[in-house]
Amino acid sequence: MSIFEELESEVRSYSRGWPVVFDRAQGSWLYREDGKPYLDFFAGAGALNYGHNNPALKQALIDYLQRDGVTHALDMFTAAKRDFLETFKEKILGPRELDYKIVFPGPGGANAVEAALKLARKVTGKEAVINFTNAFHGMTLGALSVTGNSMKRGGAGVPLVHATPMPYDQYFDGAFPDFLYFEKLLEDSGSGLNEPAAVIVEGVQGEGGINAARLEWLRGLDDLCKRHDILLILDDVQMGCGRTGPFFSFEDAGIKPDMICLSKSIGGYGIPMALTLIKPELDVWEPGEHNGTFRGISPAFVTAAEALRVYWSDDELEKSTTAKGERVAEAFAGLIKRYPEANLVAKGRGLARGMEFADGKLAGAVCKEAFDRGLLMETSGPDGEVMKLLPPLTLTDDELGTGLSIIDESVAAVL
Numbered sequence: 001m002s003i004f005e006e007l008e009s010e011v012r013s014y015s016r017g018w019p020v021v022f023d024r025a026q027g028s029w030l031y032r033e034d035g036k037p038y039l040d041f042f043a044g045a046g047a048l049n050y051g052h053n054n055p056a057l058k059q060a061l062i063d064y065l066q067r068d069g070v071t072h073a074l075d076m077f078t079a080a081k082r083d084f085l086e087t088f089k090e091k092i093l094g095p096r097e098l099d100y101k102i103v104f105p106g107p108g109g110a111n112a113v114e115a116a117l118k119l120a121r122k123v124t125g126k127e128a129v130i131n132f133t134n135a136f137h138g139m140t141l142g143a144l145s146v147t148g149n150s151m152k153r154g155g156a157g158v159p160l161v162h163a164t165p166m167p168y169d170q171y172f173d174g175a176f177p178d179f180l181y182f183e184k185l186l187e188d189s190g191s192g193l194n195e196p197a198a199v200i201v202e203g204v205q206g207e208g209g210i211n212a213a214r215l216e217w218l219r220g221l222d223d224l225c226k227r228h229d230i231l232l233i234l235d236d237v238q239m240g241c242g243r244t245g246p247f248f249s250f251e252d253a254g255i256k257p258d259m260i261c262l263s264k265s266i267g268g269y270g271i272p273m274a275l276t277l278i279k280p281e282l283d284v285w286e287p288g289e290h291n292g293t294f295r296g297i298s299p300a301f302v303t304a305a306e307a308l309r310v311y312w313s314d315d316e317l318e319k320s321t322t323a324k325g326e327r328v329a330e331a332f333a334g335l336i337k338r339y340p341e342a343n344l345v346a347k348g349r350g351l352a353r354g355m356e357f358a359d360g361k362l363a364g365a366v367c368k369e370a371f372d373r374g375l376l377m378e379t380s381g382p383d384g385e386v387m388k389l390l391p392p393l394t395l396t397d398d399e400l401g402t403g404l405s406i407i408d409e410s411v412a413a414v415l
């Protein structure tokens with residue numbers, strides 16, 4: 001492993017908790033070079049909702065490569081992009097009665113966020129944006145400016161400006177009515193709050209600690225934005241593509257945000273791809289005003305379209321994600337009962353689940369114990385105090401049982 005330590009920057013992170021060399025991956029499993037299997041409950045931080053090397057997607061990709069389909073295409077028209085757009089319209093937008101135009105903003109989630117922030121400012125002529133406590137939107141400067149984590153913000157090296165944080169749902173454990181502070185500041189001409197162009201929010205905060213906003217809170221936010229003429233940007237980079245059950249994390253709230261950021265699992269196969277969905281009336285870009293070399297990675301269009309056909313032609317995946325999520329919730333309830341003195345808190349929705357420990361050391365220690373038992377799991381939250389489960393949505397019931405048993409043993413070992 002010495003070449004990694006010799007050449008790779010200290011900035012690497014996941015390889016520190018999992019200091020082994022992986023070589024193969026299939027479904028819910030990653031395999032070390034010597035063949036030792038690891039059950040993957042992190043799934044590429046939500047980029048692998050359909051599992052590693054999903055056979056149906058792999059076949060579509062192989063067929064495309066075999067016939068010398070275009071790989072790189074800037075934002076030129078390609079058959080692969082057309083197929084993706086038609087399929088996205090047919091399987092996702094149409095059935096949900098959503099009317100959006102699609103920006104291909106560059107390959108990562110932060111690209112989708114930057115495009116949304118930029119467009120919100122261009123459309124409204126205002127520069128201020130409202131974000132939420134414990135938000136995470138990516139590591140580029142605009143995205144960092146609306147991110148909560150102080151360590152990550154500190155990496156910017158320049159002042160992060162033009163964003164004001166407001167309390168996310170349950171930040172005060174329900175002690176105050178929703179949006180009491182936010183609305184007062186908006187309405188009080190002496191509050192000092194600059195008129196916001198947009199609000200950016202996650203339906204469930206992943207990096208911030210698996211904080212699931214209540215649907216009524218999301219509806220309240222949507223209503224507040226409408227009443228004050230503020231654009232609502234919903235960042236579904238990590239929680240979209242079925243992670244919480246429905247395709248979009250906010251779907252059950254019945255809202256239609258002005259812009260939606262998608263990345264991670266939208267490519268289906270772990271190939272970089274991102275989208276910023278914008279209401280048609282917001283499409284005021286000049287040609288090329290927002291640009292980038294890697295906005296048309298055709299192999300990602302191919303696997304993305306195939307994933308939509310395979311998993312979003314019916315509600316089977318949504319139902320199974322909800323059922324599996326409930327099984328995790330039951331297992332967590334059992335742990336809470338078994339260790340009353342530990343003050344554990346279960347969090348999440350669908351297959352984005354978290355267990356909050358008293359501190360980051362405990363959650364980290366559980367993840368380490370799990371790793372030693374062959375399970376990959378990460379922590380999240382401002383102090384790494386939440387053990388975070390993001391298994392592939394396609395995992396089998398047996399695999400879920402195996403993972404939950406390892407978690408059981410790991411929690412027992414630590415507590």
Ligand code: PLP
Nearest residue numbers: 108109110136137138235237238
């Ligand atoms: N937005 C959210 C909600 C995320 O969870 C992430 C990454 O975890 C991002 C944006 C940034 O995505 P990327 O790391 O692909 O830039």
